[in-house]
Amino acid sequence: MKLDELGNLRRTNLSTQITPKLAGKEVVVMGRVGDARDLGGIKFFILSDIAGAVQITAPKAKTDKKLLAKIDELTKESSVAVKGKVVAAKQAPRGVEVLPLEIRVLNLASTPLPLDPRGRVKANLDTRLDARGLDLRRSESLAIFKIRHQALQAIREHLLSQDFIEVQTPKIVATATESGAALFPVSYFDREAFLSQSPQLYKEVLTGAFERVFEVGPIFRAEEHDTPRHLNEATSIDIEVAYATADDVMDILEELVYRAFNEVKKKCAEELKVLGHKLEVPKKPFPRLTYDEALKRLERAGLKVPWGEDLPTPAEKKLGELVGGAYFVVDWPTAIKPFYILPKKDNPKLCAAFDLMFKGLELASGGTRVHQKELLVKQLKQKGLNPESFESHLKNMMAVPPHAGWGLGLDRLTMVLTGVDNVRECVLFPRDRKRLTP
């Protein structure tokens, strides 16, 4: 079938703006073809757009033959423009429908579709991700990304209201920033470079100039993890604040997460309903338990973690059961946190680091940073890192003020807000150990 041109035809109304009040008016709607029905003497199809849907109705006796033939050619999920007359009709969905005067078939979907976009037959996640463009048209997928968008908007608004400046740091870098996570090498002309695993060092440098900065951007981790909560490309919300300590930025984080929950609950009621998720806003203040207390509570629950070790996944899950909701774990052993975290003055075995957990899932981590060059070099060495490879950063860190910050995983936050249990569902086109396409 030959496709039609969009030409200078433009949409006059979104589907949901077509109401019985517009009866008699001529409108142009554009969208994708949903359910189609041919009752012999009358044909219907649903046209869906980002706002919702409207029914296009073509009674055989009153509709041009060529138009009727065109409707027969339409396949589900094809892209169409319909110019037509609005008619109030009791029998129609929402009491209104459009009688077509002109139909432009802008693109035709091939059949059969790789999955059912109406979701009556559930598809596996793998199938869905292979056909992600189509999968994203499902109401559940749409709901997830509307919630993600709403959460990010709430977060941005909050940070901007607190005088933060939004920045963008390089994603192609020369050195690692964290001690642990592996890096993806990229070829940079005749040199080796890496994809950035965190904006850490850059945002710290920027506190010297802008004082309060935040960035929303991709981070890349070359870890071979294969779990429902890890990705090799993730979106991180990072902040860094001059003249502040861990406690100060925890307060910011708490308020910001609280607002994200509240805004989503308020503005995404429909989306939460689609997902069948009852969102509970965590109570403020979020509990703050120390690493030592966490270990004690775990031991009482029959799960012993040796002091000085990071919490293994089962321990995180158990702690999530014990504490529930959103909570901080603070005062971590210095040895298991990165070199840029400030050790505690009264007990250098502990440092001013914190993790924000939601149930068993780590959403964010941060801390008071080391702003003095000598200590930074000392800690680099202690972690077995070579200060020379951080030379350009150290030079740029000249006389930065004392500062603190955190990084929050937007994908994981979206999991919690939507109640979805695989992070892949919260990312448009996820990158994991095995998936590099689409």
Next chain:
RNA sequence: GCCCUGGUGGUGUAGCCCGGUCUAACAUGCAGGCCUGUCGAGCCUGCGCCUCGGGUUCAAAUCCCGGCCAGGGCGCCA
């Protein structure tokens, strides 16, 4: 990387334990037909599937081994 579970039409499942009755079932889909008010429409006709390789056996979707792929649990990591 390790452990567990699985892989059946386009999609989602049943069948597998206990081999033959499977010419593989159901739903959805797709193609065509009937119907002037459908809205998860209904009815009729048709289409389409056992992950790959090897083995056991008279006989394999079914049992065994290996590969590949997926889901979950870990590890690593945020």
